[in-house]
Amino acid sequence: MTGRILIADGVPTNRIVLRVKLTSAFYDVQQASSGAEALALIRQERPDLVIASADLPDMEAEAFCSALQASAGLADMPLILLQRQTDPQARMAALAAGAEDVLGPQADDSVLLARLRSLLRDAHAEDELRLREDTRRALGLAEAPRAFETPPQVVIVPMGPLRGLAEAACRLRTRLGAVVRVLRPADIRTGLTGQPDVVVIADSGGAGDGLGLLAQLRASPGFRHLGLVYVAAPEARHLAASALDLGANDILADGLDPEELAVRLPRQVARKRTAERLRADMRDGLRAAVTDPLTGLYNRRYALPHLARLEERAVQTRRPYALLLADLDHFKQVNDSYGHAAGDQVLTEVAARLMQNLRAADLVARIGGEEFLIAMPDTGADQARRSAERICALVAAQPVALREAPQGVRVTLSIGLALRTPEATEGPEALLLQADRALYAAKHAGRNCARMAPLAPVPPRCSGGSVAAAGRGA
Amino acid sequence: MTGRILIADGVPTNRIVLRVKLTSAFYDVQQASSGAEALALIRQERPDLVIASADLPDMEAEAFCSALQASAGLADMPLILLQRQTDPQARMAALAAGAEDVLGPQADDSVLLARLRSLLRDAHAEDELRLREDTRRALGLAEAPRAFETPPQVVIVPMGPLRGLAEAACRLRTRLGAVVRVLRPADIRTGLTGQPDVVVIADSGGAGDGLGLLAQLRASPGFRHLGLVYVAAPEARHLAASALDLGANDILADGLDPEELAVRLPRQVARKRTAERLRADMRDGLRAAVTDPLTGLYNRRYALPHLARLEERAVQTRRPYALLLADLDHFKQVNDSYGHAAGDQVLTEVAARLMQNLRAADLVARIGGEEFLIAMPDTGADQARRSAERICALVAAQPVALREAPQGVRVTLSIGLALRTPEATEGPEALLLQADRALYAAKHAGRNCARMAPLAPVPPRCSGGSVAAAGRGA
Numbered sequence: 001m002t003g004r005i006l007i008a009d010g011v012p013t014n015r016i017v018l019r020v021k022l023t024s025a026f027y028d029v030q031q032a033s034s035g036a037e038a039l040a041l042i043r044q045e046r047p048d049l050v051i052a053s054a055d056l057p058d059m060e061a062e063a064f065c066s067a068l069q070a071s072a073g074l075a076d077m078p079l080i081l082l083q084r085q086t087d088p089q090a091r092m093a094a095l096a097a098g099a100e101d102v103l104g105p106q107a108d109d110s111v112l113l114a115r116l117r118s119l120l121r122d123a124h125a126e127d128e129l130r131l132r133e134d135t136r137r138a139l140g141l142a143e144a145p146r147a148f149e150t151p152p153q154v155v156i157v158p159m160g161p162l163r164g165l166a167e168a169a170c171r172l173r174t175r176l177g178a179v180v181r182v183l184r185p186a187d188i189r190t191g192l193t194g195q196p197d198v199v200v201i202a203d204s205g206g207a208g209d210g211l212g213l214l215a216q217l218r219a220s221p222g223f224r225h226l227g228l229v230y231v232a233a234p235e236a237r238h239l240a241a242s243a244l245d246l247g248a249n250d251i252l253a254d255g256l257d258p259e260e261l262a263v264r265l266p267r268q269v270a271r272k273r274t275a276e277r278l279r280a281d282m283r284d285g286l287r288a289a290v291t292d293p294l295t296g297l298y299n300r301r302y303a304l305p306h307l308a309r310l311e312e313r314a315v316q317t318r319r320p321y322a323l324l325l326a327d328l329d330h331f332k333q334v335n336d337s338y339g340h341a342a343g344d345q346v347l348t349e350v351a352a353r354l355m356q357n358l359r360a361a362d363l364v365a366r367i368g369g370e371e372f373l374i375a376m377p378d379t380g381a382d383q384a385r386r387s388a389e390r391i392c393a394l395v396a397a398q399p400v401a402l403r404e405a406p407q408g409v410r411v412t413l414s415i416g417l418a419l420r421t422p423e424a425t426e427g428p429e430a431l432l433l434q435a436d437r438a439l440y441a442a443k444h445a446g447r448n449c450a451r452m453a454p455l456a457p458v459p460p461r462c463s464g465g466s467v468a469a470a471g472r473g474a
Numbered sequence: 475m476t477g478r479i480l481i482a483d484g485v486p487t488n489r490i491v492l493r494v495k496l497t498s499a500f501y502d503v504q505q506a507s508s509g510a511e512a513l514a515l516i517r518q519e520r521p522d523l524v525i526a527s528a529d530l531p532d533m534e535a536e537a538f539c540s541a542l543q544a545s546a547g548l549a550d551m552p553l554i555l556l557q558r559q560t561d562p563q564a565r566m567a568a569l570a571a572g573a574e575d576v577l578g579p580q581a582d583d584s585v586l587l588a589r590l591r592s593l594l595r596d597a598h599a600e601d602e603l604r605l606r607e608d609t610r611r612a613l614g615l616a617e618a619p620r621a622f623e624t625p626p627q628v629v630i631v632p633m634g635p636l637r638g639l640a641e642a643a644c645r646l647r648t649r650l651g652a653v654v655r656v657l658r659p660a661d662i663r664t665g666l667t668g669q670p671d672v673v674v675i676a677d678s679g680g681a682g683d684g685l686g687l688l689a690q691l692r693a694s695p696g697f698r699h700l701g702l703v704y705v706a707a708p709e710a711r712h713l714a715a716s717a718l719d720l721g722a723n724d725i726l727a728d729g730l731d732p733e734e735l736a737v738r739l740p741r742q743v744a745r746k747r748t749a750e751r752l753r754a755d756m757r758d759g760l761r762a763a764v765t766d767p768l769t770g771l772y773n774r775r776y777a778l779p780h781l782a783r784l785e786e787r788a789v790q791t792r793r794p795y796a797l798l799l800a801d802l803d804h805f806k807q808v809n810d811s812y813g814h815a816a817g818d819q820v821l822t823e824v825a826a827r828l829m830q831n832l833r834a835a836d837l838v839a840r841i842g843g844e845e846f847l848i849a850m851p852d853t854g855a856d857q858a859r860r861s862a863e864r865i866c867a868l869v870a871a872q873p874v875a876l877r878e879a880p881q882g883v884r885v886t887l888s889i890g891l892a893l894r895t896p897e898a899t900e901g902p903e904a905l906l907l908q909a910d911r912a913l914y915a916a917k918h919a920g921r922n923c924a925r926m927a928p929l930a931p932v933p934p935r936c937s938g939g940s941v942a943a944a945g946r947g948a
Contacts, residue, residue, distance in 0.1 A: 002663070002694035026663045026690060048695055113686070117693035124695040189476070189500045212587070215719045216500060219591035220476035221522055221598040245689045245720050282756060289763030293775055301767055340910075369843050436814075 003120050004028045006047040008038035010057035025113055035059040039067055048120055054083045065097035078119040095263045114241035152178040152269040153196045160204030168258040175262045197269045198227035202256050206236035218247030227268035231256050292366040294344055295351035303365035303373050307428035310377055318422040322384035324374040325416045325435040329447040331370040338404040346411055349400045357394055381419050388415045388450035396448055412448035477594050478502045480521040482512035484531035499587055509533040513541055522594055528557040539571035552593040569737045588715035626652040626743040627670045634678030642732040649736045671743045672701035676730050680710035692721030701742035705730050766840040768818055769825035777839035777847045781902035784851055792896040795851045796858035799890045799909040802844040803921040812878040820885055823874045831868055855893050862889045862924035870922055886922035
């Protein structure tokens with residue numbers, strides 16, 4: 001099944017002829033004999049695309065476009081209108097009202113089929129990137145902006161001398177507020193910089209020089225998501241169908257008509273920007289999956305596999321690494337005295353202090369309510385101990401100012417410290433357990449201090465921001 | 475900049491001729507005069523594609539392919555080899571060693587350029603879906619499988635009578651273990667079901683009937699990610715270049731050679747499956763972003779925006795909804811007595827009991843270490859109170875069996891309950907605060923009970939799985 005298409009036409013013969021064409025092109029076809037019937041069927045069946053006669057028995061073509069646009073969830077339904085007589089004015093009105101294309105009686109089947117393929121390709125290309133609304137909200141991703149936030153960026157490439165070029169550029173500027181650049185083919189390699197929304201390739205002769213450039217841009221790593229509009233020279237209308245199959249998002253089959261370009265372009269700009277936003281949402285969503293929304297630190301889900309990687313690297317490089325578990329002391333009292341919002345402020349501030357005072361290579365993660373994990377690659381016992389002492393000191397030294405208590409509230413950390421020496425063979429789980437026991441020892445020793453698990457032979461020292469070796473439950 | 479291509483050829487004239495062709499096709503070109511120089515440049519510069527002479531001065535073509543394949547991170551670098559003399563045996567060896575294509579002296583520029591575009595398009599199509607290795611690991615996504623886990627699914631569509639068809643199908647079955655179906659064009663619409671990895675469209679005449687089907691499948695919502703291989707009829711080699719631009723992933727330009735098809739096909743199967751896996755990773759990763767990895771419940775990040783949505787719906791429908799905050803009693807004691815692993819088992823079991831005993835429309839989320847949020851749409855005071863009592867009872871009734879304590883450990887929940895009535899106008903934050911205070915009251919009242927925030931005029935009752943209205947700090 002290569003696509004479901006709904007035909008709306010009041011004339012049975014027309015429907016039959018079109019259905020035969022589409023069926024032999026492997027499409028599944030449904031039929032409606034009026035605009036109203038078509039709209040009802042579209043809402044119910046959600047076809048992939050609609051082909052409607054511009055002469056429906058019960059409504060004007062423009063009204064049909066508008067009704068489709070106004071139906072919930074159907075504004076993106078691709079619609080092709082077929083005119084029985086050429087009527088340029090009605091055509092432009094229908095395009096402006098949302099039809100993707102309006103084909104006249106002289107348009108041949110290859111153009112219709114190429115247009116179908118192009119619309120089906122574009123309409124569903126981004127579906128798999130589309131997040132469920134719940135997920136979007138949960139990840140804090142912004143709503144789609146209604147209007148263009150920045151001016152459309154358009155590049156026009158005339159493949160030779162071209163009538164209407166200046167007027168087209170002017171109309172895009174004044175009507176759409178677009179930033180328009182005209183670029184000669186020879187300057188493409190160096191001049192097609194930045195991130196244009198749409199490139200318009202305008203052929204000026206019948207040789208179809210623009211088709212090669214079109215295929216090339218569509219295949220280019222940096223430009224694959226561009227909107228591409230192909231303008232066929234009037235003497236080479238037949239190239240328009242090829243352009244669609246080569247990856248053009250839209251075509252002007254009859255030369256550079258400035259008005260038609262201005263009517264068609266906004267849809268391509270919107271399509272390109274929507275696709276861009278969906279891809280950005282994906283990336284942001286995946287980043288969100290591994291970070292703690294409150295502090296911006298990595299979360300537990302990220303931290304634990306990261307330890308496994310550090311372990312592998314430590315084995316390869318035969319260099320030690322250090323693991324610190326830091327837990328806020330008496331954090332419950334902050335919440336109980338000042339409320340959860342105050343607790344959040346303390347966590348955020350402590351996270352910021354940790355980030356500012358560790359190296360870029362160190363991992364800082366929030367792995368529990370008030371518990372942080374710090375992993376320090378290439379770090380020996382002395383350096384780890386100094387870091388732990390520094391962290392204790394910098395948290396205790398400066399009270400955290402709160403909206404609820406502007407004078408600030410004093411918080412302290414207890415830290416458990418474990419070292420992975422090149423000789424050791426236990427995995428990251430064992431190291432975590434050692435650090436956890438050392439943390440317990442630090443709490444037991446009066447808090448606001450760090451304790452190191454007894455791996456390396458370190459003489460015990462104690463209390464108030466200093467580090468000592470800690471046995472199980474010491 | 476439409477792509478960076480490295481040319482490797484020992485003959486300066488060849489390099490110059492090729493460079494001119496590529497530069498005028500808008501590519502950026504780098505050059506190397508030997509295989510060794512090329513490999514060094516590739517490692518350093520990471521071009522988008524490599525074109526190498528099959529007659530390099532310092533190494534055999536096959537050895538060059540293998541060296542590229544063996545270089546870290548370069549196994550996917552697309553490589554085209556150019557033969558000065560036609561040598562079918564060396565050609566097949568190079569294809570098997572990893573070259574994407576081997577073009578003979580008779581291949582014209584249009585084929586070379588179409589092949590370039592096709593390879594550049596495919597090579598980078600999935601880049602933006604590729605997760606950073608750290609993120610992949612963090613989300614618990616599986617490593618890429620080395621071999622095909624299930625047999626390749628191949629459909630061959632002969633556009634007419636075709637020599638070599640039976641032999642080709644047989645070779646794919648025996649050599650690749652593929653499941654091969656032969657489908658006549660007339661049966662495409664109904665017969666192309668399931669999820670084939672690759673469709674081979676084999677033209678049998680010079681009319682290029684297969685190109686229409688190719689473009690169509692590439693555009694079809696259900697088949698856009700298929701591997702598509704086009705086999706040109708020997709008398710219509712020129713169609714091969716068009717096929718690439720229409721979206722074929724690979725071509726056989728000289729009729730259905732069973733051996734060449736068997737050599738080329740595994741790459742297309744692998745490409746299609748890799749792309750599929752990347753897309754699945756994306757979806758799984760995004761799901762992971764809104765769930766708690768331990769219990770599988772939704773996480774805090776998901777729950778809070780969900781409340782906002784319930785609120786909107788409650789305003790629209792003028793129906794009440796209920797919010798429950800459930801907190802395990804004395805959970806720290808479980809961790810301290812039996813260790814963190816035991817605590818995790820308790821959380822998982824409690825989560826499972828909650829899920830089993832609430833409606834599908836209810837949201838259950840883990841929003842803190844031992845704290846659960848339950849949101850119940852269309853739920854009034856009586857129903858919410860009964861649900862809270864039932865939850866308290868079903869957690870307290872049955873001890874949780876632990877690996878560390880097979881006889882089981884008894885755990886209880888305290889629940890704070892707040893109701894959003896149609897008349898109320900405060901937002902979800904206020905409701906959360908009310909539920910939080912009610913939870914505090916339930917803890918204060920001796921735990922293992924539920925308390926309702928004093929919104930509706932409910933007479934106070936108390937203790938042991940029962941519900942009473944709770945004032946602030948009551």
